[in-house]
Amino acid sequence: MFNMTKNVVTNLMTKSSTRLYPIAVRGHFEGFRGTLVCNVDECIFCRSCMIKCPSQCITVDNKAGTWTCEVMSCVYCGVCVDVCPTSCLSMTKEHRPVATERQTIFLQGVPKKKKKEEAAAE
Amino acid sequence: MARTILPFGPQHPVLPEPLHLKLTIEDETVVEALPTLGYVHRGLEKLCEVRDFNQMIQIVERVCGICSCLHALCYCEGVEQIMGVEVPRRAKYLRTIWGELHRMHSHLLWLGLFADAFGFESLFMQFWRVRERIMDIMEATCGNRVVVSVNVIGGVRRDLSPEQCQWIEEQLAVSEKEIKQLSTTILNDYTVKKRTVGKGVLTKEQAYQLGAVGPMLRGSGWAQDARQTGYAAFGELGFDPVVEYDGDSYARCAVRFRETLQAIDIARLAIARLPAGETATNVEGAMEDDTPKPVAAGERRDIMQAYNRDKRHRVTAAPPPNLDLPAGLVAAKVKGKPEGEAVTRVEQPRGELMYYLKGNGSKNMERVRIRTPTFANIPPLLAMLPGCELADVPVIVLSIDPCISCTER
Ligand code: SF4
Ligand code: SF4
Numbered sequence: 126m127f128n129m130t131k132n133v134v135t136n137l138m139t140k141s142s143t144r145l146y147p148i149a150v151r152g153h154f155e156g157f158r159g160t161l162v163c164n165v166d167e168c169i170f171c172r173s174c175m176i177k178c179p180s181q182c183i184t185v186d187n188k189a190g191t192w193t194c195e196v197m198s199c200v201y202c203g204v205c206v207d208v209c210p211t212s213c214l215s216m217t218k219e220h221r222p223v224a225t226e227r228q229t230i231f232l233q234g235v236p237k238k239k240k241k242e243e244a245a246a247e
Numbered sequence: 248m249a250r251t252i253l254p255f256g257p258q259h260p261v262l263p264e265p266l267h268l269k270l271t272i273e274d275e276t277v278v279e280a281l282p283t284l285g286y287v288h289r290g291l292e293k294l295c296e297v298r299d300f301n302q303m304i305q306i307v308e309r310v311c312g313i314c315s316c317l318h319a320l321c322y323c324e325g326v327e328q329i330m331g332v333e334v335p336r337r338a339k340y341l342r343t344i345w346g347e348l349h350r351m352h353s354h355l356l357w358l359g360l361f362a363d364a365f366g367f368e369s370l371f372m373q374f375w376r377v378r379e380r381i382m383d384i385m386e387a388t389c390g391n392r393v394v395v396s397v398n399v400i401g402g403v404r405r406d407l408s409p410e411q412c413q414w415i416e417e418q419l420a421v422s423e424k425e426i427k428q429l430s431t432t433i434l435n436d437y438t439v440k441k442r443t444v445g446k447g448v449l450t451k452e453q454a455y456q457l458g459a460v461g462p463m464l465r466g467s468g469w470a471q472d473a474r475q476t477g478y479a480a481f482g483e484l485g486f487d488p489v490v491e492y493d494g495d496s497y498a499r500c501a502v503r504f505r506e507t508l509q510a511i512d513i514a515r516l517a518i519a520r521l522p523a524g525e526t527a528t529n530v531e532g533a534m535e536d537d538t539p540k541p542v543a544a545g546e547r548r549d550i551m552q553a554y555n556r557d558k559r560h561r562v563t564a565a566p567p568p569n570l571d572l573p574a575g576l577v578a579a580k581v582k583g584k585p586e587g588e589a590v591t592r593v594e595q596p597r598g599e600l601m602y603y604l605k606g607n608g609s610k611n612m613e614r615v616r617i618r619t620p621t622f623a624n625i626p627p628l629l630a631m632l633p634g635c636e637l638a639d640v641p642v643i644v645l646s647i648d649p650c651i652s653c654t655e656r
Pocket of ligand 1: 161177178179181182194199200201202203204205206
């Protein structure tokens with residue numbers, strides 16, 4: 126009948142296990158897959174991330190040099206970060222803030238020049 | 248006596264476990280139960296025809312939120328079997344560790360929900376507090392709390408550093424102490440016994456004939472566990488299945504409780520014996536390389552320009568410790584196209600999970616058939632219900648640990 130008495134007393138003596146959420150926010154561990162960040166300056170528009178993403182939320186246009194991500198479809202698996210050859214994708218350990226609307230990240234970079242164009246420019 | 252047909256659940260398909268039962272009752276006694284399934288069908292098996300076999304890992308992980316790691320493990324073992332990929336020993340041990348962590352957190356979740364089902368709210372919170380530690384381990388080592396995405400074909404994506412191993416052991420020791428403190432309450436308390444002992448009895452013969460799996464089977468006296476087949480590192484770790492003989496809800500509860508402690512032991516043993524070496528294998532195959540050759544790796548800069556971070560998103564409580572991440576994580580690059588068939592079995596927290604995979608030599612699998620433990624446990628459930636009282640139905644249904652989103656994919 127009084128099996129839990131010891132637990133109850135301990136719980137009363139120790140400090141609470143929960144926190145006052147909006148005031149106190151718990152940090153995340155190192156290596157947490159929080160927000161996907163793309164450093165578009167280093168992106169070479171190779172489209173690997175677009176091909177490998179399981180939820181198909183990244184669209185890369187290598188002609189126009191745009192990198193688009195439907196952040197609401199992202200499942201935070203980190204596959205794109207693993208496959209990016211230039212390491213321009215990374216994940217920070219913060220959650221994305223709560224949003225009230227559908228969001229898309231649209232980044233404009235400089236598209237890669239074709240070899241011919243490069244030769245012509247020189 | 249007048250018969251009444253009573254619909255039992257689901258109030259809404261997005262609520263947990265939308266299993267609908269049509270109960271025929273006489274007075275207060277259930278005489279027949281008929282299930283209705285199909286409220287949360289998501290067509291994940293069909294997706295395998297359009298996503299390639301590497302992307303399928305993330306998709307099968309999402310079959311079930313609680314045992315995601317084991318779904319991925321089962322799928323990866325199957326594809327590795329088809330393609331003849333040898334997994335490094337360290338990767339096998341790491342898979343075991345994460346698999347057992349998943350078992351712990353699933354069982355603790357269930358023990359909490361079970362306590363909640365018969366109205367023991369404070370016990371529910373005690374169990375979930377312990378579970379939080381396990382979730383923390385998962386977050387610190389895998390990068391996510393529930394859907395961990397660590398298994399890939401040919402190995403695992405993350406490694407454990409010695410600091411992390413030590414920290415996990417400390418956390419497991421504390422959790423074990425906390426779980427043991429609760430053992431008298433969940434196994435000896437008058438209220439708990441009153442609601443569980445002798446309710447929903449599944450005899451040994453019934454369990455065998457109706458094909459029960461997992462804690463259902465072991466609660467009815469069969470010492471059978473898919474881990475005995477020795478997938479991942481279980482062949483080298485050695486363990487005895489937990490068995491109880493009464494076959495009632497109490498026995499199943501006891502099996503799960505003791506399995507939680509056993510999982511802690513197995514995880515500890517795996518950490519202690521963790522062999523050195525690679526965590527992923529690289530096998531080059533015939534598939535044309537659709538990833539470009541790496542250019543000079545630019546330094547990864549911490550750039551936040553793309554996001555307007557919420558200024559209020561501040562961290563006031565003490566952040567968790569920053570554990571040293573092991574350097575130089577290699578992503579496995581298994582290339583090729585699976586051709587052939589494989590059947591793999593792993594032991595999920597709920598029972599035996601079976602995958603049938605068929606590759607036809609293209610990037611997409613031709614067939615991915617998933618048989619989940621709850622699917623196997625529904626016929627025994629229907630055999631258990633007749634004869635019980637209406638008030639015991641929620642406890643009995645919960646005692647099979649139903650995971651309907653698993654069943655319907
Ligand atoms: S984290 Fe996963 S789902 Fe999100 S964009 Fe990258 S690959 Fe796609
Ligand atoms: S993989 Fe990296 S470099 Fe290639 S398109 Fe994606 S972000 Fe750009």
